[in-house]
Amino acid sequence: MHEFALAQDIVETIARNVGDEMSKLDVIHMEVGQFSGAVIDSLEFGLKIILQEKNLPAVKINIVPVPAAAICDCKTEYELDSIMTACPSCGSFQRQITSGKDVIIKSIELKD
């Protein structure tokens, strides 16, 4: 249950980037990776509470789940249903995980 801490960090980061325009914040677009360790519902709940505290209860939150993907040492790129999904070409687990690890603030929309 670290989603509340994440939510605080997200709101702080947005505030740092928009400065005086925080009151115009309308939508937050985010991506949550399959292996990020963050639960989307809990993160959304935490964000709503914090935004309410900041007098921004109408801000919309759009969170897109991102599946995990990897590139195998044999160069095959593939999506992982689970971490135990081996390379579909060679059956190996020798790979780099290329996406699905992070929680990203993609963009924000500000009202005029």
Add this chain to the structure above:
Amino acid sequence: MKTQDLNLSAQESNQLIASGNRNVFYESGVFAVNIIGSPGCGKTSILEYTANHFDEKFAVIVGDVKTALDADRIIKSGQKNAYAIETGGGCHLTANMIREKAMEIDLKGIDYLFIENVGNLVCPSAFDLGENLKIAVLSIPEGDEKVRKYPSLFIRAAAVIINKIDLLGFMDYDIEQVKADCRAHNSNVKIFETSVKTGKGFDEFFQYLRDQRKHF
């Protein structure tokens, strides 16, 4: 309506402080290790053993939800340079907690900083503390499915310690499967089998720490 692209990590605020910690540690020649494992897996026992057998200068920061019991254990074992962080309910340490606690430590006087995170396999994995090495600790009595159940830690841990290895044989624990699971999460993972009762595995673990410090 105006759209502003950010493409920032949700941990941006934590990450900025973690990067600052990493710089401070680097300038002081301190190699920092973040140790993550379940409650009861033996993190503190490993550090007690380390206090008595790792012939290097180091300090320990121990995070717990309540009490300084673990830091006291490490102090009693002979390592006076141990500091407690009581999170008061928080399920993980943050870079800022480490930044504040590190101010109490004579960083110039040590070469290693071990950070024992709050016992938890989920939340600590998401917070960079400014460490150079993230180590996951497993233990035999916990059962052999932990790696698959907690991918966010095991895809990030550079090394895994399988502790209480002296109990292997008394329990149904498929250690080869556990090692295969670790490698599925991180194909470059370094795996150690340790026991604080017999000392097994610690020479290799200490040598690994020295080798890693040479290259950081």
